[in-house]
Amino acid sequence: MERRPRSFYVLATFFGLFLLFLYGPTITIAILSFQGPGGGLTFPMRGMSFYWFSDLFEQQAVGDIWGSFRRSFALGLMVMMTTVVVSVMAGLAFRQRFPGADLLFYLIITSLVIPSILISLGVGLMFSQSGLDVHWSTSGFGSQLTWTLPFGILIMFAVFNRFEKSYEEAARDLGASNWQTVRYVVLPIIAPSLIGVALFGFTLSYDEFARTLLTAGSYNTLPLEIYGMTTNVTTPVLYALGTLTTGFSFLIIGAFLGIAWRSNRRRARAGSDAGKGLI
Amino acid sequence: MTVSSKTGVPGISPGIKDVSRARAKLSGTTSTGFKSLLMASPLIAVLLFFLVLPIGMIVVVSFWQATEFSIIPAFVLENYEFLLGSDVTYRVFLNTLKYAVITWVCTLLIGFAVAYFLAFHVRSLTWQITLFLLCTIPFWTSNIIRMISWIPFLGRNGIANSTLISLGVIEEPVEWLLFSDFAVILAFVHLYTLFMIVPIFNTMMRIDHSLIEAARDAGASGAQILWNVIIPLSKPGIMIGTIFVLTLVMGDFITVRFMSGSQSANVGRLISNDVALLQYPSAAATAVVLLLTVLIVIGILLRFVDIRKEL
Numbered sequence: 001m002e003r004r005p006r007s008f009y010v011l012a013t014f015f016g017l018f019l020l021f022l023y024g025p026t027i028t029i030a031i032l033s034f035q036g037p038g039g040g041l042t043f044p045m046r047g048m049s050f051y052w053f054s055d056l057f058e059q060q061a062v063g064d065i066w067g068s069f070r071r072s073f074a075l076g077l078m079v080m081m082t083t084v085v086v087s088v089m090a091g092l093a094f095r096q097r098f099p100g101a102d103l104l105f106y107l108i109i110t111s112l113v114i115p116s117i118l119i120s121l122g123v124g125l126m127f128s129q130s131g132l133d134v135h136w137s138t139s140g141f142g143s144q145l146t147w148t149l150p151f152g153i154l155i156m157f158a159v160f161n162r163f164e165k166s167y168e169e170a171a172r173d174l175g176a177s178n179w180q181t182v183r184y185v186v187l188p189i190i191a192p193s194l195i196g197v198a199l200f201g202f203t204l205s206y207d208e209f210a211r212t213l214l215t216a217g218s219y220n221t222l223p224l225e226i227y228g229m230t231t232n233v234t235t236p237v238l239y240a241l242g243t244l245t246t247g248f249s250f251l252i253i254g255a256f257l258g259i260a261w262r263s264n265r266r267r268a269r270a271g272s273d274a275g276k277g278l279i
Numbered sequence: 280m281t282v283s284s285k286t287g288v289p290g291i292s293p294g295i296k297d298v299s300r301a302r303a304k305l306s307g308t309t310s311t312g313f314k315s316l317l318m319a320s321p322l323i324a325v326l327l328f329f330l331v332l333p334i335g336m337i338v339v340v341s342f343w344q345a346t347e348f349s350i351i352p353a354f355v356l357e358n359y360e361f362l363l364g365s366d367v368t369y370r371v372f373l374n375t376l377k378y379a380v381i382t383w384v385c386t387l388l389i390g391f392a393v394a395y396f397l398a399f400h401v402r403s404l405t406w407q408i409t410l411f412l413l414c415t416i417p418f419w420t421s422n423i424i425r426m427i428s429w430i431p432f433l434g435r436n437g438i439a440n441s442t443l444i445s446l447g448v449i450e451e452p453v454e455w456l457l458f459s460d461f462a463v464i465l466a467f468v469h470l471y472t473l474f475m476i477v478p479i480f481n482t483m484m485r486i487d488h489s490l491i492e493a494a495r496d497a498g499a500s501g502a503q504i505l506w507n508v509i510i511p512l513s514k515p516g517i518m519i520g521t522i523f524v525l526t527l528v529m530g531d532f533i534t535v536r537f538m539s540g541s542q543s544a545n546v547g548r549l550i551s552n553d554v555a556l557l558q559y560p561s562a563a564a565t566a567v568v569l570l571l572t573v574l575i576v577i578g579i580l581l582r583f584v585d586i587r588k589e590l
């Protein structure tokens with residue numbers, strides 16, 4: 001193997017510093033959330049305890065953390081499933097030309113780059129002016145989809161750009177109907193990428209703030225609840241909550257990545273039956 | 280169908296069968312077009328109801344009148360007159376632009392270096408994927424928590440100040456770390472560098488390594504290869520990253536509010552302040568101007584890159 005140039009070590013150090021920059025603050029608040037009862041928002045640590053975590057489970061003076069967590073979780077699942085189904089359908093649709101395809105593509109890009117507060121404001125106004133109630137499961141749900149769907153569809157574009165069409169042609173030559181081709185050939189092949197779409201759908205919804213701000217109605221989602229806490233809570237209980245939600249996010253991400261990794265390995269092991277045929 | 284046309288034996292004149300097949304193919308394309316439209320219809324419905332109609336609503340309301348308690352349908356230009364006639368607007372737009380440009384420069388430099396390291400210096404694919412995932416994981420966690428987590432670093436008695444004091448660089452804690460423009464841009468870079476890394480890394484991974492070898496064989500130095508080969512070939516990724524970073528920063532309101540301690544303003548905060556005061560028409564007018572600005576920027580950038588090709 002070639003000897004590593006000096007630039008490698010410079011860039012590797014830079015990369016290490018970047019990771020520290022990326023994760024350092026999160027690790028810091030994770031440590032500080034174990035402050036003793038007398039501790040404050042910064043170092044030094046005054047003892048070690050679970051005081052602030054147990055505080056989270058007490059009746060809160062402000063807000064409703066566990067209710068908002070349940071709502072965010074439910075909303076995340078709703079958005080995730082919708083994102084996967086709608087993205088796959090749209091991804092399949094975009095493989096052929098259809099009237100308005102270009103316009104639709106530009107709408108997807110607009111949906112991605114439009115300032116979130118515009119969606120929040122517009123959807124909020126639309127619902128209130130037409131006499132509908134804003135609620136996290138209706139207006140909030142739709143607003144979040146405008147953020148998760150573009151990611152899902154861009155992933156589908158990337159997947160289908162690399163898709164080997166000859167598998168489908170083989171299926172069709174063997175007499176599979178359109179639906180059978182999609183169900184037994186296309187979907188199993190793209191399944192690992194759907195895990196990626198689901199990951200984006202859930203996590204982006206679970207952490208979404210700006211698009212939900214004016215569209216969630218009177219029941220807050222978790223990020224809105226946390227935002228409310230930042231203005232009036234000045235104890236490490238904020239860090240404890242942050243540590244818990246970040247830990248939960250890591251758990252979800254780990255689960256998704258684990259599933260993707262396993263399904264890739266299974267495919268590598270069992271996907272090809274080359275050499276196992278009857279001769 | 281494409282298979283049969285490929286395997287068609289040359290020299291045999293097209294028979295009736297082929298003609299009817301061609302006709303079936305023709306009618307087939309219109310029906311697949313319809314089928315595609317049907318498949319895309321859920322997406323179309325979502326975008327219509329939660330993107331197009333809300334934007335329309337904002338445009339309409341931007342011409343309405345507001346009293347202290349309610350908004351009244353009307354067609355007046357006063358919201359725009361007030362907006363465009365006020366010094367504050369220009370200052371705030373300029374400030375927004377300042378955040379966008381500084382953040383763009385920082386994220387581009389960091390993002391390019393990180394992507395370059397991952398794509399050209401990390402040699403095994405497993406490590407590339409692992410390190411790349413390490414860069415992307417924070418994207419799937421909460422932005423607000425990530426902002427909050429800067430408090431123990433930047434606060435008056437925070438880690439940065441106490442380190443600087445113990446090193447003897449400063450004697451008194453500096454006040455401008457948290458709740459300042461510095462903190463705002465630091466948070467932007469922290470949150471959005473990923474949006475540069477991913478597309479640049481994606482284009483860099485497609486660069487044919489033989490091009491680099493060819494350049495080296497032809498006597499190019501490392502810097503020349505970087506400047507004349509890698510950067511031009513990475514341009515599409517840089518453009519996509521630029522689109523992301525500029526629009527995210529220009530449309531932001533929460534980072535600026537939180538990290539500046541409500542001391543600085545950008546356009547997003549202008550809108551959210553109006554909303555808080557229930558001045559929806561004025562918020563809508565600002566939103567329309569912001570949207571136009573963003574779309575013009577994107578329109579210009581999209582001329583340099585074909586997003587669908589780059590995925």
